[in-house]
Amino acid sequence: MSDLTTGASSAETVARQARTAFEHSSQLLSSSSSADATRSSALLSIRTALESNKARIVEANKLDMEAALVLVEQGKLSSSLAARLDLFSKAGKWESLLAGVSDVAALPSPLDHVQWAKRLADETATQGAVDLYRITCPIGVLLCIFEARPEVVVNIASLAIKSGNAAILKGGKESKHTAAVLSGIIAEALEVAGLPKGLIQTVETREDIQSLLHLEEFIDLVIPRGSNELVKAIQREARMPVMGHADGLCIGYVHSDAELEMVKGTVVDSKTDYPAACNALETLLVHESLLGKADFWPPLAQTLLEAGIELRLDEASLSALPQKLTSRFEEKVKRAQPQDFHTEFLDLTLAIASIASLDAAIKHITTHSSGHTDLILTSTHTPNPAAERFVKSINSANVFVNVSTRFADGFRFGLGTEVGISTGKTHARGPVGLDGLVIYKYVAKSVGGGKGAQTAGEFNKGRKWAHREIEAVYPEL
Amino acid sequence: MSDLTTGASSAETVARQARTAFEHSSQLLSSSSSADATRSSALLSIRTALESNKARIVEANKLDMEAALVLVEQGKLSSSLAARLDLFSKAGKWESLLAGVSDVAALPSPLDHVQWAKRLADETATQGAVDLYRITCPIGVLLCIFEARPEVVVNIASLAIKSGNAAILKGGKESKHTAAVLSGIIAEALEVAGLPKGLIQTVETREDIQSLLHLEEFIDLVIPRGSNELVKAIQREARMPVMGHADGLCIGYVHSDAELEMVKGTVVDSKTDYPAACNALETLLVHESLLGKADFWPPLAQTLLEAGIELRLDEASLSALPQKLTSRFEEKVKRAQPQDFHTEFLDLTLAIASIASLDAAIKHITTHSSGHTDLILTSTHTPNPAAERFVKSINSANVFVNVSTRFADGFRFGLGTEVGISTGKTHARGPVGLDGLVIYKYVAKSVGGGKGAQTAGEFNKGRKWAHREIEAVYPEL
Structure with missing residues (x-):
């Protein structure tokens, strides 16, 4: 559980830790031929950790529920909203939270897909060919802001981990105890699984969000889930892209x-x-x-x-x-x-x-x-x-x-x-699956050993572009 | 040429016209089996119009050059920047501007590509199958902000038209006469070709841009081309996504x-x-x-x-x-x-x-x-x-x-x-081609005549999801 929950400087610390954790995890998994297996097995460890820490979660959820019931009595919270905080009373809710984690683990990885590949130039007497690959990769650091339901913490954390991103989560204040405990258990389980615990963090205050929305050097994408007003307010304030999950008419x-x-x-x-x-x-x-x-x-x-x-x-x-x-x-x-x-x-x-x-x-x-x-x-x-x-x-x-x-x-x-x-017009639209949490990078490489430099200048001196489609498989590096 | 060049209300008029022109053009071309042919032939008409109006463009460009030379003498503009305004002195520049328009016309259309298709559910005794298609479509209204070089007006306008978008253009103030004449000629040629002239408009002042960056109900994407400072300032102000074309270290x-x-x-x-x-x-x-x-x-x-x-x-x-x-x-x-x-x-x-x-x-x-x-x-x-x-x-x-x-x-x-x-992390990255100006929509349809309603409720009563890949070709509607 993070104790960094207030003020601009602590928000910056959280953002910086998320960025570092993201970069660190990219490097950690770079030599692994089975990065996805590592991520998926971390998810299964998270599921196990949630199960074995159920008592802690029940306790935190009780705290939130008690506070919510006071608000309901004061007429400050609707009873339907309060009911949505409850992770345990409704049959199947806790089990479906757990199942969600292993379901995400079992999905095909959205990473390292070659979207297309092209031979830019053919081999010459002195040079190898040049090949270009467009390959899916994580976006980086996600800031996810949502309302009431605490199970979203687990859901979003699972998606972020599976897609190779780091995530900073901010739930509704009514679910803060549950969210903090869930996120703490996830972070601990990540560490045990050999991944940086900073990949999943929570913040609790509006001031934190205000600060984070201006930290475009650390945060790559904001994903608000909630009311139209919430989404619009975030779009106004954010200096990074927002994937708006607005309501629908x-x-x-x-x-x-x-x-x-x-x-x-x-x-x-x-x-x-x-x-x-x-x-x-x-x-x-x-x-x-x-x-x-x-x-x-x-x-x-x-x-x-x-x-x-x-x-x-x-x-x-x-x-x-x-x-x-x-x-x-x-x-x-x-x-x-x-x-x-x-x-x-x-x-x-x-x-x-x-x-x-x-x-x-x-x-x-x-x-x-x-x-x-x-x-x-x-x-x-x-x-x-x-x-x-x-x-x-x-x-x-x-x-x-x-x-x-x-x-x-x-x-x-x-x-x-x-x-x-x-309902946005860029990046991803409509129902957004795991592939909405990835982007691509271009990888170009010279092919063939012992050959000379690949220069742009030569194409002014007669070398020809090939620009021919080649098989879209991960390059041999 | 638009006379709506100052103040918030005129910026809103321009934005509204762009939105209307975009929607109008979607409908105009919806019944055409060759929407791309219409767009491409409009581009060729634009090329012809630019050629036959060369005298007007030369004149406007002279005005900009004269004003620029005064600024150079006053030490307020570098002579290299002034030289970049000149469309006609450097051999081949004008011809390459014209060739750019027909080159874009000749490119494959980025629209109406089926990225993937899936059978969601198989036919039953009383119902047809349900198929889902992910199909590329225009983004909508683009706001393109760039510095000095007036030929960018023609380049961006061509790309916007080919990709089915509307564009509002704002060039550097040093090239305002040339930009306005170029954009006016393009709008006239669009109208002659049967497309809404509001598809391409220019604005001239910083105040216009300031207003436009807050009109997220009309503008879908901002594309700044220029210095890092320009891009950063726009990212701070814009309430819609920004596709940043920053410099590179x-x-x-x-x-x-x-x-x-x-x-x-x-x-x-x-x-x-x-x-x-x-x-x-x-x-x-x-x-x-x-x-x-x-x-x-x-x-x-x-x-x-x-x-x-x-x-x-x-x-x-x-x-x-x-x-x-x-x-x-x-x-x-x-x-x-x-x-x-x-x-x-x-x-x-x-x-x-x-x-x-x-x-x-x-x-x-x-x-x-x-x-x-x-x-x-x-x-x-x-x-x-x-x-x-x-x-x-x-x-x-x-x-x-x-x-x-x-x-x-x-x-x-x-x-x-x-x-x-x-250098952004969402939507499009690295060199962005025409496919960076499109997004997708999901089209779902019931297949087979004379069959009953396709309801979500039935899947709670035993109907099974198929979720099987089908051939990614444009659906027969």
């Missing part, structure tokens, strides 16, 4: 040729499977030609209402519903306000608007979507020009055709795990 | 087993081929065992001195040189100060230090390098554990083995063109 559009049953099933799932998730549907646009169809719009609305969804309807979609239906669901049928189409409800509420055309839907989405996940519901027959136009025109991270927005998730995408979901 | 290390002739040739090329470039060598570390070899270090130093390089030598490397040599090159042989190992000389000066081991060299580079390009000179025979350890331990963008640092360049890497060289 996801929009679906029902095209004129969509089949009713498919629309019903997809919209209900998108809205109700987990309404508080960032990939839940918040707005549904319905092509106006469908509103007049008695066998489409009223039964669709009825299905949504029966699923417990409150509808915020614009004028056209509301007036197209039969009186009988609106009366029956009086409390769930509301007239939409303009603000409803800018709102992430995160509960069983759905804003609905009539829309004149595919292009109008594209325009609405481009204006209102948060760029997370947007969906077209249309005929499943190909070729489908509407689907094609939608996919090419919408610049969101996830653009879906006849698939529930709830599929936008690292596990469902088969990424093995999820660092978070990014 | 490149370091070479001569391992104990390197061959003299290869070392001579590589170091002379790395230092002298273009000393002002960011990929020129600035520091050479020599393994201490080589200093005592009369047939290695003195002849190497002599070769460097004969090539016109001033050497800043540490105690050990200086005292290992024969008096005869140091006297002969008295003016070029200096004792190194500590600061010399933190200095990017950008001229024919090289700092030299003796180093005790490969690990000490790695430590020196990790501490002093700017992360641009670092080099080991060692035996060219494989396996070479020193080369392997160096490549794995050094986390710079370019890590070279027996290849001149001058190879670190987009053209030499065969990237077709170069947006710049990034």
